Amino acid sequence: MAGNPSTKNEDDTINDNNEVGYLKESSSSSSSKEKEEENEMALNTMHRSSSRPQLDLSGAAIQGNFEERNPTILLPNQSDDISHLALDIGGSLIKLxxxxxxxELSPDDKRKRSIKKRFGISNGSRRSFPILGGRLHFVKFETEKLNECLDFISSKQLHRGGIDSPSWRSGTISDDNITIKATGGGAFKFADxxxxxLGVSxxxxxxxxxxxxxxxxxLKxxxxxxxxxxxxxxxxVQIDHNDLFPYLLVNIGSGVSIIKVDGYGKFQRVSGTNVGGGTYWGLxxxxxxxxxxxxxxxxxxxxDNSNVDMLVGDIYGxxxxxxxxxSASTIASSFGKTISENxxxxxxxPEDISLSLLRMISYNIGQISYLNALRYGLKRIFFGGFFIRGHAYTMDTISFAVHFWSKGQAQAMFLRHEGFLGAVGAFMSYEKHGLDDLRVHQLVERFPMGAPYVGGKIHGPPLGDLNEKISWMEKFVQKGTEITAPVPMAPPGTTGMGGFERPSSRGNSLRSDASATLNVGVLHLVPTLEVFPLLDDxxxxxxxxxxxxxxxxxxxWFKVLLEHMPDLVDKAVASEGGTDDAKRRGDAFARAFSAHLARLMEEPAAYGKLGLANLLELREECLREFQFVDAYITIKQRENEASLAVLPDLLMELDGMNEEDRLLALIEGVxxxxxxxxxxxxxxxxxxxxTIIEIYRMSRKKMQRPWRVDDFDEFKKRMLIDGxxxxxxxxxxxxxxxxxxxxxxxxxxxxxxxxxxxGTEVVLVANxxxxxxxxxxxxxxxxxxEAAKHCDLxxxxxxxxxxxxxxMVSIQDDLxxxxxxxxxxxxxxxxxxSPCIDLRQVSSELAAAAKDADLIILEGMGRAIHTNLNARFKCDALKLAMVKNQRLAEKLFNGNIYDCICRFEPAGQVLREDSVRI
Ligand SMILES: CC(C)(COP(=O)(O)O)[C@@H](O)C(=O)NCCC(=O)O
Ligand SMILES: [Mn+2]
Known part of the structure; x- marks a missing residue:
């Protein structure tokens, strides 16, 4: 039985006299692999610690004169020679x-080298981007706790290029020479x-x-x-970076700066106000x-601010x-009620005072910002700074003010990295790292469980190894359970006509900053990613x-994922030998992933726009975070072996068919x-x-046409060459x-x-x-x-x-x-x-292979349904999948579980009526 080692063996249940054919007794399992090869494979897999292929170190190239005795060798990804840290030391917070x-870097194996050669992908053509091929982390500390911040930097050796830096390990960097980019008033105040x-300047x-x-x-x-x-x-809001300027940037820190931005490096501080985050906190x-x-x-x-604020209704009976x-509920005067009572x-x-204060200051900032936008004819206002802290009420109040006073003409927008603008800018000011040239598709944001490190508070010293991480994570998740418990609903918000109206954002969309700590992820900089060139638009x-x-x-979908968890954890733990260590990691994975789900349930947009594909990918990322290399390895190997054993018979039967029947049998087979x-x-x-083969046979038997979506005849017409x-x-x-x-x-x-x-060249595109x-x-x-052993072609x-x-011994000969x-x-x-694919970010190999392709076949529920069902391509596309979820079958196709989809979309075809989005 597939996936259950305790049940009967595949090999003794195979039946050769079934109606569908193709299947008969397998005499042997696939050849056993050499132990060495297995080890090598396992090692190769182990190297891959992050979900995207990583930068290739072999891009080293000689810079300048090749004839020189000791020419400079440029390592595109070598980042030892630049500082790894920038600081923004503000009045209340230090941002890092x-x-x-x-x-680890992915190995440049033979397959890869062959593909690179064939498609002319070179490593050397990239410019010198020392910073690429790594990750950007975002951390904050309270300025009051400067020492904690310095401990953090020191224990991670960030000022010396990080603990993984060879120069740190070899001691070749002396602290005296280190300079770190810093901005904010504290860069002056705390320089000494x-x-x-730390010995740094x-x-x-x-x-x-x-x-x-x-x-x-x-924004770019x-x-x-x-x-x-x-x-x-x-x-x-998707910002078109060709249409970004001009805009107004309002940074709300302790005080507020209002900056008109006209282009890269072109800006003017046009206004500001001393009533800002510091005022709220201080008062x-x-x-x-x-x-x-x-x-x-x-x-x-x-x-409830109406106990403190004077409302219009208080004045007008x-x-x-x-x-x-x-309206009666509009604030006429903040804190106005406190003057008239004894x-x-x-x-x-205190609750009422805090709310009144928050609304007063947020509203005032919103109004001043709007007036400045009006003054310069700007429609877009971006608000940043740690005053906002992703706080729904603050953002709603600001948005309300801008919307109300501009009569809907201007728009308030907020930034996910709101508090880190200055620190990112300081980081950008290092020369040589090439950050300026990064494009959206080269950045992947991930949300590891250590995310409270990033954009969040630091609890205790930085984590040294996985063990520490797990125990820290356990504590965090305990804390997280409190945090993610539903916030009590506020009394129904008053509605009205504007002015100092009370915004209605309350209830469970509100949350403390502590739970917002996962809002900012780690930015992976992956220069090898590209937009899939065959996407129509x-x-x-x-x-x-x-x-x-x-x-x-x-x-x-949350329920589905939670229900699937115990089984997944079992598989993951078994894949690592079922050791105590694996069990502990399995438990940590389950906690971590549940915490992510709880966080997203509370605020679905916490990590950016959320789709099912993101959830499925998050689960895989989370497994990797707890060092589960390949949870389904055993199952995959067993199923490969069982299937390879029957492949020769299948091929023989196919070869005995006429073209038309064969094509149908092939699509049915997929x-x-x-x-x-x-x-x-x-x-x-x-x-x-x-068993695998029994299930396969059963599944084939049920292949009744027409399928739920059945474009087979169109595909056949295109494929078969008739007279x-x-x-x-x-x-x-x-x-x-x-x-x-x-x-x-x-x-x-x-x-x-x-x-x-x-006569078609075939490229198998795999994870x-x-x-x-x-x-x-x-x-x-x-x-x-293995398959090729049974088939000459x-x-x-x-x-x-x-x-x-x-x-592969000689790629040259092959070419x-x-x-x-x-x-x-x-x-x-x-x-x-991931089980899905976002075609905005694919490997350079795939992008190169796509250039001459005129047919793409997307297979499976993840790639052809969850993602890409509605994707349009520049070439013909065939989407094949079995729908293995009842709800999805009903929602998308008005059908049932195990229905099949065969959708053929010739290039340039107008959008079909049955294109769906739910
Ligand atoms: C994860 C999957 C997209 C993988 O499907 P595949 O791409 O392998 O056909 C699919 O199994 C799925 O959507 N599962 C969750 C729904 C369920 O358990 O019914
Ligand atoms: Mn799959």
Whole structure:
């Protein structure tokens, strides 16, 4: 039974007299691998610690004169010679941005080298970007606790390039020479302390310049950086970086700076106000005795400001002042009620005072900002600074003020990295790192469980190893449970006509800063990522078919993922030998992923725009974070072996058919074999009912046409060359393969073979990193090699594509032999480690292979349905999947679980009616 080692063996249950055919007793399992090879493979997989392929160190190139005796060698990813840290030391907070290199680099294996050669992908063509191939982290400390910040820097050796830096390890850097970029008033005030404690000098950068360059960078390079926030609703705004300027930047720190930004490096501080975050905190502290800014902010959530503020209704006997558009609940005068009553401070609730203060200051900032926008004719106002802290009420109040006074003409927008603008700008001011040239598709934001380090408070010393991380995470999650508990609902918000109206953002969209600590992730800088060149319109491309904005949808998918967790943890722990260490990591993974889900349930947009694909990827990332290299490895291997054993018979039967029947059998085969999906609850339950081959056979039997979406006839017309309508065969097909085992071996490989037979070059596109039971690009050459033992055509094509080990001995020969009559079968990695694929960020290999492709085949639910069902391409596209979830089948296709989708979309076809988005 598939996936259950305690049940009967595959091999003794195979039946050769079934109706469907193709299957007969397997005499032997696939050849056993050499132990060494296994070890090497395991090692290769172990190297891949992050979900995107990482920068290739082999880009080293000689700079300048080649004849020189000791020419300078440029290492594009070598970052030792630059500082890794920048600081923004403000009145209340210290913001740190630091860089860490990727721990491991993906090996430049033979397959990769062959592909690079074939498609002319070079490492040397990139400019000198020492900073790329690493990660940017964001951390904050209270300025009062400067010592904690210095301890953090020192224990991580950030001022010396990080603890992983060779120069730190070898002691070649002397502290005296180190300069760190810093901005903010504290860069002057604390320069001596830094010199004394860390031995470093501060290179002071202008604060406004840093704010602006930080904002420009973030708006240009991060997809979901800016968002609006109105009446509790967060909406991400896609900023076209060609149409960014001019805008107004309002940075709310202790005080407020208002800057008109006209371009890169072109700006003017046009105004400001001394009533800012410091005012709220200072007055709030005096009036409420709160111990921290966050406590004060939290307090405001239980407040009712009408006990303190004088409302229009208080003046007009409970009536609206409708003539000028003010409702009874509008604030006429902040704190106005406190003058007319004979009460002391102690007679007022601190909660009410905090809220009144917060609204007064936020509203005032919103209004002054609007007036400045009006003065310069600007429509867009971006608000940054740590005063905001992702606090819904603050953002709503500011948005309300801007919207009300501009009569909807100007828009308030907020930035996810609100507090880090200055620090990012200071970081950008280092020369040589090439950050300016980064593009959206080269940045991947990840949310590891250590995220409270990033954008969050630091609890205790930095984590040294995984063990520390797990125990720290356990503590954090305990804390997180308190935090993520629903915030009490406020009394119903008053509505009215404007003016000092009370914004209605209350209830569970409010949260403390502590829970907002996961809002800012780690930015992975991956220069090898590209936009998939065959996307018809990358600007309108939306990878998520289900965007989870609908709360019931969100709840459903959260439930699915939670239910799947115990099984996943079991598999993950077993994949690492079931040791105590693996169990502890499994437990930590479950806690961490549940904490992420809880956080997202509370605020779905916390990590940027949320779609199902993001959730599925987050789960894989989380597994990797706890060092589960490949949770489904055993299952994948077993299914590969069982399927390879029956492949020769399948191929023989296919070869006995006429063209038309064969093509149908091939497509049926892909759809039927897509049932092997360890991410689907229903399928996993099914696997307990039979062996792999039994299930495959059962699945084939059920292949009744018409399928739920059935464009097979159109596809057939295009594929088959008939007497009247002679079509050219496709030149190159990209086959986005999905699962290991039957799916790839009995489904996609035979289809690939058919295309090869028709003279089409075939590129198998597979994951860079494991995700569920998906096959990876690393694993494919071995599978193809096994299959090729039974098929001459596959062997020759694989040889021509540089896939077979023998053929890979000399890539050069392989490339010379392009004239061989068999088209090549190649494998490229897709750049992902997820069951889905976002085609805005794919590997350079895939992008290069796509250039001459005229057919793409997307297979499986993750790639063809969850993502890309509505994607439009410049070339013909075939989308094949079995729908293995009842709800999805109903919602998207008005169908049922196990329905099949065969959608053929010729290039340039107008959008189909059955294109769906829910
Ligand atoms: C994770 C998956 C997208 C993988 O499907 P595949 O791409 O392998 O066909 C799919 O199994 C899925 O959506 N699972 C969750 C839903 C469920 O358990 O029903
Ligand atoms: Mn899959």
């Amino acid at each position: 941005v630091y860089f860490s290199r990727h721990a 302390v830094l010199k004394e404690r 501060l290179d002071k950068e202008d604060e406004m310049t840093c704010l602006v360059s930080g904002a420009n960078f973030l 390079a991060i997809r979901h950086e800016a968002f609006t926030h109105m009446e509790g609703q967060k909406e991400f 709030g502290r005096l009036l409420t005795k709160c111990k921290s800014f966050d406590e004060l902010l939290e307090l405001s959530q239980q407040g 409970g009536m609206d002042y409708s003539k000028i558009g003010l 009460k002391e401070l102690s007679d007022y609730r 990358p600007k309108t491309y939306e990878p998520n078919t289900i965007d989870l904005a609908d709360h019931s949808e969100l709840e459903y 759809l039927a074999a897509n049932i092997f999906d360890w991410g689907s609850r229903a399928c996993v339950d099914l696997y307990h009912k039979g 009247n309508n002679r079509q050219q065969p496709y030149k190159r097909a990209l086959l986005f393969v999905d699962n290991s085992g039957a799916d790839v071996v009995l489904g996609m490989l035979p289809l690939a073979r058919e295309l090869l037979r028709r 860079s990193l494991p995700a569920l039971n998906d096959v990876t690009a690393n694993e494919l050459p071995e599978i193809v090699a 596959l062997r020759k094509a694989a040889e021509a594509g540089g896939l077979l080990v023998d053929a 010379k032999d392009r004239s061989a009559s068999v088209p090549p079968l190649m494998v490229v990695e897709n750049g992902c480690g």
